[in-house]
Amino acid sequence: MARPLSEEKRAAILRAATELVATVGTSAATSQIAKRAGIADGTLFTYFPTKDDLLNQLYLSIKSALAEAIMTDYPSRAGVFERTRHCWDRLVNWGAEHPTQHKAMRQLSVSDRISRNTRDAVNLAFQDINTMIRDNLSRDAADDESAAFVGALITAMSDVTLDCIAAHPEKIDLYRESGFQVFWNGVRP
Amino acid sequence: MARPLSEEKRAAILRAATELVATVGTSAATSQIAKRAGIADGTLFTYFPTKDDLLNQLYLSIKSALAEAIMTDYPSRAGVFERTRHCWDRLVNWGAEHPTQHKAMRQLSVSDRISRNTRDAVNLAFQDINTMIRDNLSRDAADDESAAFVGALITAMSDVTLDCIAAHPEKIDLYRESGFQVFWNGVRP
Amino acid sequence: MARPLSEEKRAAILRAATELVATVGTSAATSQIAKRAGIADGTLFTYFPTKDDLLNQLYLSIKSALAEAIMTDYPSRAGVFERTRHCWDRLVNWGAEHPTQHKAMRQLSVSDRISRNTRDAVNLAFQDINTMIRDNLSRDAADDESAAFVGALITAMSDVTLDCIAAHPEKIDLYRESGFQVFWNGVRP
Amino acid sequence: MARPLSEEKRAAILRAATELVATVGTSAATSQIAKRAGIADGTLFTYFPTKDDLLNQLYLSIKSALAEAIMTDYPSRAGVFERTRHCWDRLVNWGAEHPTQHKAMRQLSVSDRISRNTRDAVNLAFQDINTMIRDNLSRDAADDESAAFVGALITAMSDVTLDCIAAHPEKIDLYRESGFQVFWNGVRP
DNA sequence: TATGAATGAGCCTTCATTCAT
DNA sequence: GATGAATGAAGGCTCATTCAT
Known part of the structure; x- marks a missing residue:
């Protein structure tokens, strides 16, 4: 399967979030983060139930x-x-x-x-x-x-x-x- | 001149903005700031044409x-x-x-x-x-x-x-x- | 008195309204019309009680x-x-x-x-x-x-x-x- | 693909927009259009990114x-x-x-x-x-x-x-x- | 009467989150 | 599990109108 495994997706989300938070701050939209991570909007929320969760885990x-x-x-x-x-x-x-x-x-x-x-x-x-x-x-x-x-x-x-x-x-x-x-x-x- | 721009109101807006920015950051809503300043939502914009203007002048x-x-x-x-x-x-x-x-x-x-x-x-x-x-x-x-x-x-x-x-x-x-x-x-x- | 007489103000409002309606349509703001007519926002409403009135009289x-x-x-x-x-x-x-x-x-x-x-x-x-x-x-x-x-x-x-x-x-x-x-x-x- | 964009919804939006534009002109509110189309306010913007886009495509x-x-x-x-x-x-x-x-x-x-x-x-x-x-x-x-x-x-x-x-x-x-x-x-x- | 600050409903748009597929 | 359309509550800002001065 060419699709990355779960752990890779999680990492991709964190990586994308890092880049966007660095650039535009915590107001970076989750849909932007998802897009940059190469996943669907909704998928982000199977890895992080909430934007706040994502931000906290990222930190x-x-x-x-x-x-x-x-x-x-x-x-x-x-x-x-x-x-x-x-x-x-x-x-x-x-x-x-x-x-x-x-x-x-x-x-x-x-x-x-x-x-x-x-x-x-x-x-x-x-x-x-x-x-x-x-x-x-x-x-x-x-x-x-x-x-x-x-x-x-x-x-x-x-x-x-x-x-x-x-x-x-x-x-x-x-x-x-x-x-x-x-x-x-x-x-x- | 009808009512002149009120220095007190301007100060109240800046005070309210200070408190809210201190608490929740620059994402503080202008309507919250207006409410806390005791003025109508629209009035804020006769004193500061833009939220960014307000933030910059506050700083x-x-x-x-x-x-x-x-x-x-x-x-x-x-x-x-x-x-x-x-x-x-x-x-x-x-x-x-x-x-x-x-x-x-x-x-x-x-x-x-x-x-x-x-x-x-x-x-x-x-x-x-x-x-x-x-x-x-x-x-x-x-x-x-x-x-x-x-x-x-x-x-x-x-x-x-x-x-x-x-x-x-x-x-x-x-x-x-x-x-x-x-x-x-x-x-x- | 250098200030124009009432009838002149009425004419100035209609003239300003003509120009703005021609340019941006009936969504032209009354405050823009007043500014172009050289009068205060509120004054417009002593000549025309309502924006609709102004538009109708203009027509x-x-x-x-x-x-x-x-x-x-x-x-x-x-x-x-x-x-x-x-x-x-x-x-x-x-x-x-x-x-x-x-x-x-x-x-x-x-x-x-x-x-x-x-x-x-x-x-x-x-x-x-x-x-x-x-x-x-x-x-x-x-x-x-x-x-x-x-x-x-x-x-x-x-x-x-x-x-x-x-x-x-x-x-x-x-x-x-x-x-x-x-x-x-x-x-x- | 999850739910695909619904051609029916798109049509409903255009139909609602037609009726409202016919009645009140291009100043028809997007929220009115959405309501009449039977969808949520935000949904309209997944079909037409902008009110101007909607108007142009409608025309x-x-x-x-x-x-x-x-x-x-x-x-x-x-x-x-x-x-x-x-x-x-x-x-x-x-x-x-x-x-x-x-x-x-x-x-x-x-x-x-x-x-x-x-x-x-x-x-x-x-x-x-x-x-x-x-x-x-x-x-x-x-x-x-x-x-x-x-x-x-x-x-x-x-x-x-x-x-x-x-x-x-x-x-x-x-x-x-x-x-x-x-x-x-x-x-x- | 003239002024313009004050008002607040309303506008377009964004966005975190949900859920049908 | 993955997808992305759907949702609706805000958000910043505009504007016709009112009213204190």
């Missing part, structure tokens, strides 16, 4: 991919600086290599359609990273809020860095480095 | 208020540290005092309905602040891109700080201080 | 002007041919000289907003002409319906003639003549 | 039906008189049998919502008839403008005839005959 899947990119080859036994540097570089490189996912992710993160549940699940995917932050970077190791603060700072600063890289792709090395300097000088223990 | 007015809050009593003759500290404190205090405006501002700043023109006008309102950044904080005083980078970092870091303050209003002093430390340590010349 | 006034143009210098004592020829030439000349009025008139004549009353009043303005038709041209002098038939034919044929003239103004003499030939050969007693 | 379909009615059993080998007579009778009979279509057609033909394209397509449908006119009736066989003039005259005169028939349906034979006499005497070669 979760992108964030998970990012978390995985960061944690692959994480040098657990290296020093704080190197571990931090590893995370930053992976984060920025992933964003530079996946600009569409990154744009979609930003659109989704400010949307009110992403539920409490989804945000919790995302935190779960970032658990290891958060732990690392709590242990190494937050001012007060016992303080969850402090860790969340630093985690949010990384995200925010990498977003800015990636915006600049998107505007001037040839300066990726410069911006990755500058961004890290600011971050590290700002938050190092 | 400009919030950003201008913020710029004014920052620049009031700006200690031009003080040292770099004090001037920077002034801006940071004003920015964070304004955000803490106007959480709705701040949320609306964030929604608007990622929206593609804000025009190039409006963004230029906003830059004009922030001209003094941008100049200050370029002269004092950016790595290369001659480099516009570097100044933009630092400016975006301030915004991003204050957004994070304000999110945390919104979640724990009683810790405003702590977060304002922590945020500044990270910022200052990160970008000081 | 009547144009038709009356046409009737007057036709009947001026009507050669009552001349023969049938000459009297008929006079009417035709006047009709076509008026249309060629007042293309805007003619276009507006045609738009109005197919509109369902022109009331029975107005159509009766128009007939009154054309009474003399109708009488002439009944006496000279209709197949059966006693038959009102027959006269109406011929009257409508004149109008229809002159409309066609005027459309052609509007498309090729330089051929006015040709079309006026051809049109008359068709008409006269068709309906002469 | 084309009515005009095509008329052209077909005229050309059916056209006596190609008969003399000029008989061929002309055939067309006239068919035209008038069609109008008398389809008064609603005829009224709608008149409304549409003066509307500026009918595009150049549609008018060209209509001309195509009338190509045979136009050829007949050019060859037999127009003063100058080589002259397109002259043929257009005569064509417009037929339409105009039949419209008048049909109006009279609509007012006095019992006199259809009389009016059909009188109309033809006027037309034939007027334009015969």
